[in-house]
Amino acid sequence: MTAPKVRRRANYFSDEVGEEDYQRSFTKLLAQVQELIVGKYLNPEKTHRFKHGGDWAHPAAPEAVVGGMREHSSEAVVPFDKIVGHDLTVIDRIIAKMAEDMERQFAQMMYATVSAAAAEAGNTVDGKSVGSPREAWLQALEKVWFASDKFGNVTPPEVHMSPEDGAKLRQSLAEAPPEFKQRFEQLDAQKRAEAIEREFQRKARFVRYGDAE
Amino acid sequence: MRALFVVGCNAYEHASQLAGAETDAQRIYDALLRPEVGEYDVDRSRLLLSPTYESLRKTLADVLFQDPSPETFTFFFAGHGSVTAGAFYMWVRDSNPRSLSMSAISLADVFRNISEAAPLQSNFIIDACESGGLIEDLGVLLKPGLLGNAGTPGLTLLATAAQDQVAEEIPAGGVGTMALLDCIEGRNFVQDHKSTLDLVEIGAVLSERLAPKGQNPVVWGLNLYGASGFCKNPRFGSDPASPLRRALQTWPVEGNAVITHNYDALWSTYSAIGGVWDSKAFARVVRAVLQPAADNPEMLASLADRVAVTFLQRAKQARDPFRATEVAAILAVALLSSSGQAPIDQAAQRLLADMSRSLHAAQVALIDDLVFDKFALLSDHGGPLSELHELPLRLAKVLGWAGAATLIFRDDSSKQRSEDQFAELTKLVLEHYSGSLIALSDAQTSGWCIALTTCARLGLREEGEQIAGLLFNSLVQCEGKLARGDLPRDRALEYLLARKESEFSHSRDLVARPIDLMTVLLRSAELFDLENIFDESLWKLDGLAFTAYLPTDYKNFGAPTMEGGTNLVWTIGFDIFKSAELRASWPVEWRTSQQPQMIAELSVLASLLYRDRQPWFLFDSEQARDGRV
Numbered sequence: 001m002t003a004p005k006v007r008r009r010a011n012y013f014s015d016e017v018g019e020e021d022y023q024r025s026f027t028k029l030l031a032q033v034q035e036l037i038v039g040k041y042l043n044p045e046k047t048h049r050f051k052h053g054g055d056w057a058h059p060a061a062p063e064a065v066v067g068g069m070r071e072h073s074s075e076a077v078v079p080f081d082k083i084v085g086h087d088l089t090v091i092d093r094i095i096a097k098m099a100e101d102m103e104r105q106f107a108q109m110m111y112a113t114v115s116a117a118a119a120e121a122g123n124t125v126d127g128k129s130v131g132s133p134r135e136a137w138l139q140a141l142e143k144v145w146f147a148s149d150k151f152g153n154v155t156p157p158e159v160h161m162s163p164e165d166g167a168k169l170r171q172s173l174a175e176a177p178p179e180f181k182q183r184f185e186q187l188d189a190q191k192r193a194e195a196i197e198r199e200f201q202r203k204a205r206f207v208r209y210g211d212a213e
Numbered sequence: 214m215r216a217l218f219v220v221g222c223n224a225y226e227h228a229s230q231l232a233g234a235e236t237d238a239q240r241i242y243d244a245l246l247r248p249e250v251g252e253y254d255v256d257r258s259r260l261l262l263s264p265t266y267e268s269l270r271k272t273l274a275d276v277l278f279q280d281p282s283p284e285t286f287t288f289f290f291a292g293h294g295s296v297t298a299g300a301f302y303m304w305v306r307d308s309n310p311r312s313l314s315m316s317a318i319s320l321a322d323v324f325r326n327i328s329e330a331a332p333l334q335s336n337f338i339i340d341a342c343e344s345g346g347l348i349e350d351l352g353v354l355l356k357p358g359l360l361g362n363a364g365t366p367g368l369t370l371l372a373t374a375a376q377d378q379v380a381e382e383i384p385a386g387g388v389g390t391m392a393l394l395d396c397i398e399g400r401n402f403v404q405d406h407k408s409t410l411d412l413v414e415i416g417a418v419l420s421e422r423l424a425p426k427g428q429n430p431v432v433w434g435l436n437l438y439g440a441s442g443f444c445k446n447p448r449f450g451s452d453p454a455s456p457l458r459r460a461l462q463t464w465p466v467e468g469n470a471v472i473t474h475n476y477d478a479l480w481s482t483y484s485a486i487g488g489v490w491d492s493k494a495f496a497r498v499v500r501a502v503l504q505p506a507a508d509n510p511e512m513l514a515s516l517a518d519r520v521a522v523t524f525l526q527r528a529k530q531a532r533d534p535f536r537a538t539e540v541a542a543i544l545a546v547a548l549l550s551s552s553g554q555a556p557i558d559q560a561a562q563r564l565l566a567d568m569s570r571s572l573h574a575a576q577v578a579l580i581d582d583l584v585f586d587k588f589a590l591l592s593d594h595g596g597p598l599s600e601l602h603e604l605p606l607r608l609a610k611v612l613g614w615a616g617a618a619t620l621i622f623r624d625d626s627s628k629q630r631s632e633d634q635f636a637e638l639t640k641l642v643l644e645h646y647s648g649s650l651i652a653l654s655d656a657q658t659s660g661w662c663i664a665l666t667t668c669a670r671l672g673l674r675e676e677g678e679q680i681a682g683l684l685f686n687s688l689v690q691c692e693g694k695l696a697r698g699d700l701p702r703d704r705a706l707e708y709l710l711a712r713k714e715s716e717f718s719h720s721r722d723l724v725a726r727p728i729d730l731m732t733v734l735l736r737s738a739e740l741f742d743l744e745n746i747f748d749e750s751l752w753k754l755d756g757l758a759f760t761a762y763l764p765t766d767y768k769n770f771g772a773p774t775m776e777g778g779t780n781l782v783w784t785i786g787f788d789i790f791k792s793a794e795l796r797a798s799w800p801v802e803w804r805t806s807q808q809p810q811m812i813a814e815l816s817v818l819a820s821l822l823y824r825d826r827q828p829w830f831l832f833d834s835e836q837a838r839d840g841r842v
Contacts, residue, residue: 011532011592012579013610015603016489019595021702026598029706078597080588083604085648088713091598091706 030098037103041110041160065117070109074101111160133165133172134180141187146195150203154192216276216283216332217245217258220305222292224263227309234291235262237340237390241289244394251397251444257283265307266316273323277330286332287443288323291387294341303341327368336412336443337370340389369412369443371432373423392419399447406563407518408449415443417526432526486527492539492822495524499547500773507551514560517544521564525571534575538614541568542818546771549815553768558811565621565814572618573627576634579611580641587645602705605653606660608646610821612639612680613660616667617817632671639668639676650680651687656698658729659820659827665733666831669740681737682746688731689750691715693757697725698825727758727782729827735759735795736832744792755786761829763800767808770816770826807834 038047048056055068076094083090118124123143127136141157148154161169203209221238223231242260245251257279259272277286293304295313302308302317309316320337327335373389395401396415403410403418416432478498486495502520506513521544528537545564551557582589590607591600615638618631642650661684668677688695694717696708704723711720731754738744764770764778783789783798808816808830817828 008532009593010534010578010582010589011594012575012582012590013535013607014533014592014594015606015702016592016594017491018702018705019592019599019603020489022599022602022705023595025703025706026596080591080597083591083597083600083649084588084646086601086605086651087648088601088709091601091710091713094598 030095033095033099034102037099037106040103041107065113067113072102072105072109074098074105133169134176137169137173138180138184138187141184141191144191145198146191148192148195148199150199152196152199154195156188156191214257214281214283215251215253215285215287217242217251217253217287217289218261218273218276219245219259219289220261220264220269220292220303221290222263222305224306225293225304226307228293228304231292233387234340237291237387238262238289240394241291241338241390244397245287245444249445250447251287253285253287263306266305266318269305269318270322273326277326277332282330283332285334285336285443286327286330287336287338289338289340290318291340291390294339303339333367334443335368337368338373338393338412339371340373340387340393369416369432371412371416371419373419389419389423392422397444397447402448404446405448406559408446410444410446411519411522412443413526414522417522417529420526420529483524483527486524486531486536486540488531490531490536492543495540496543496547496822499543503547510551510554510556513548513551514556517548517560517564520544521567525567529571534578535572535610535614537571538568538575539822541565541571542822546815546819546822549771549812549819550768552811552815561811561815568818569618569621569627569631572614573631573634576615576618576631576638580634580637583638583641583645590646599702599705601709602653602702604646604649605651606657608642608649609657609660609664611660612642612664612667613662613821615639616663617821619667619671620663620817621814635667636671636673636676639664639673639680643676643679647679647683650683652684652691652695652730652734653687654696654698654700655725655728655730656696656700656824658698658733659824661730661737662733662827662829662831663817663821665737665740666834669737670834674741677737678741678743681734681741681743684730685734685738685743685747685750688734689753693728693731693754694724695728695730696723698729727760727784729760729762729825731757731759731785732761732783732795733827735789735792736829738792739796740832748791751785751790751792757785759783759785762826763829764826767812767816767830770812770819770828771823773823775826 035044038044050069053069055066057066058064074097076097078090078094125136125139125143127133130136130139137159144157146154146156159166219238219242221235223233223235225231238260239262242258245253246255246258257276259276261269261272264272277283290303293308295302295304295310295317297313301320302313303320304313304317307316313319323337371393373387373393392401393415396403396418397410401418401422403414413432420432478494478501482490482495482498485491499520503513503516506516521541524540524544525537528540531537541564545561545568548557548561548564552561579589590604590611591597592603592607595603612635615631615635619628619635622628622631661680665677665681668674668680691712692715694712696705700708700723704720707720708723711717711723717724735747738747759782761781762775762778763781764775769775779800781800783795788798789795807813813828813830817831820826820828
């Protein structure tokens with residue numbers, strides 16, 4: 001004979017179906033918040049969604065950067081007193097806390113990934129040794145490719161900086177001599193031309209591109 | 214033809230020997246074979262003591278597959294049992310733990326056999342270690358598709374030890390078997406209103422009896438096909454000589470078609486009732502099952518009894534102690550439209566008695582829990598944020614049902630006990646949950662209607678004042694924008710966010726218009742002398758429309774949607790400027806509309822279950838009015 005079991009905690013008048021529906025709506029709201037957060041960093045049209053686990057692999061493009069799922073987590077504490085006191089502000093606080101945690105972790109992951117890929121390719125610039133923020137910026141531009149879409153519209157690279165570094169760069173650019181501006185314009189034109197050329201070469205790999213006239 | 218197949222195994226070649234299994238089997242066999250108990254056919258029934266695997270299978274085939282086919286088949290096993298790879302095995306003499314599938318009787322094997330033989334009713338009783346493990350088999354085997362076909366069996370099952378428990382054996386035999394014998398031989402009372410006993414109702418009694426000994430029997434069954442075929446009821450006094458066969462043969466067969474038609478829904482509801490369940494879905498199934506018998510009071514009452522015995526036992530396994538209360542109430546309310554006929558009223562009275570017992574037990578548990586843990590009313594099923602919506606509704610339910618109990622108990626001591634419980638729960642809720650005593654949804658209305666009128670009737674003036682005051686203040690704060698009573702839960706968060714910001718421009722469809730709760734609060738103002746206080750703030754609710762539905766006949770109060778009747782509606786600042794004007798405009802014919810007790814009781818329960826209807830007559834009862842100061 002075994003000892004009597006300890007009574008399970010009762011759930012009085014628990015509308016279990018309703019509570020699950022509510023929880024799903026909360027998760028949906030969090031997903032919308034997360035979508036906004038990711039949208040701040042990545043173009044939604046260029047964001048891929050995992051269907052299953054495992055890393056991405058590019059078998060036809062081995063040089064492409066590979067990445068995989070990373071787990072982000074957030075923990076929020078809701079005191080029972082707040083619930084019993086029907087304090088609706090806890091909803092905002094929980095969502096804000098989770099959004100903040102998710103954004104921080106996402107940004108860290110994204111910059112770490114970009115940083116690791118750049119370091120691996122030797123595509124880094126040491127701002128301090130270059131001399132000025134604008135020179136560092138120009139060197140960075142020299143190292144990257146501009147992107148062209150299939151219509152020949154060239155998109156310059158996005159610049160992500162801390163507010164302090166951004167202010168320094170803006171001030172440095174404002175103080176730049178005409179010679180710097182000339183160098184920048186030449187580099188910009190060169191990069192755009194290269195982007196268009198690369199796009200041309202890419203299209204040329206098709207048997208045919210565009211409808212026959 | 215009724216066949217009994219009894220196995221007791223003391224002797225084992227690969228397991229420890231048992232002392233009492235054969236004795237148990239012999240006693241069960243002897244008892245059920247007696248004409249005044251089980252009336253099983255002697256020629257077709259078998260008793261096997263410590264058989265081998267092969268001899269058991271051969272004998273089972275003889276019992277099941279000879280002509281004529283058995284209408285009732287009862288299987289009893291006492292001996293070793295075990296759960297292996299999710300399947301339950303009954304061990305016989307030569308069972309080998311290394312090859313159980315080839316040497317022990319699996320429940321799956323026996324089910325396949327009875328599925329082919331298709332007796333109308335099969336009863337399984339297993340008194341063995343880990344016999345609760347057969348529940349895992351049942352989940353796989355008892356698919357509606359298998360058992361729902363016409364002619365396939367109703368099946369009940371009683372296992373005297375849960376999966377992780379050991380069936381206790383004492384020299385006189387297994388504790389479970391002895392308790393079972395006490396029930397079927399009349400030493401232990403089961404019920405006295407039917408001539409037969411059902412294995413599920415016996416299981417319910419065994420659960421209570423064996424729990425203190427650490428054994429929690431598993432009772433599983435949906436014995437809805439005809440009258441119970443297990444054994445006669447020795448405590449049924451009106452016609453003790455009536456043969457069981459006659460009771461079975463005279464059972465109206467029309468009911469079987471109804472059951473067969475709804476078998477899938479019944480099974481899925483039965484499965485859900487102990488866990489995540491949907492009361493509305495259960496109510497729909499109950500209506501579907503009972504409706505075709507509406508013109509046959511005897512049959513309707515019996516159907517309600519049979520559904521009740523099965524589902525109530527299952528409901529008692531739920532984490533919600535109020536589950537059995539709701540199940541009994543749904544069944545009782547389903548009889549409301551046919552009330553006034555003796556068999557129906559008697560069945561409703563039995564259901565109300567069941568409901569009252571479970572309600573009392575649930576309230577005792579709740580009070581104990583609240584004294585020990587002030588957060589005991591918070592559910593841990595969803596996330597805590599869902600409680601922002603659920604808790605205010607739950608509080609209305611708790612006090613609404615507690616108030617209903619004070620109306621339904623009829624004997625003085627039970628009535629006094631329920632009144633004490635109501636007072637205690639009201640005190641605890643006010644002490645621990647006053648922050649959630651808010652007007653949030655129109656679905657709270659019936660709970661507060663009953664609770665507030667109960668406060669008035671019992672002279673709990675201060676408590677009633679506090680509750681009405683808190684609700685009214687929160688109603689004013691949200692400008693009367695309560696959530697719809699049928700608010701989909703996946704939009705409850707949206708409502709809460711809109712309410713927090715007082716910005717409903719994108720969520721207009723979530724707001725109830727007109728509302729019932731305002732009507733309850735204004736009528737309560739009269740009971741607690743709050744009219745002047747409420748009137749001071751009525752301008753803040755300028756333009757708020759509120760309503761009261763008065764049915765043509767309260768006998769229709771259990772219908773999903775009532776036909777006819779009157780939807781009274783008022784608007785603050787249009788036809789109502791003071792609380793007293795509501796009372797003055799209330800139709801005279803409804804001011805004294807007292808209902809017969811049974812109809813009143815079932816209507817109160819209907820309002821708690823369906824929550825879009827209010828028992829307005831409670832405000833007009835003499836006691837409520839006497840409660841005024």
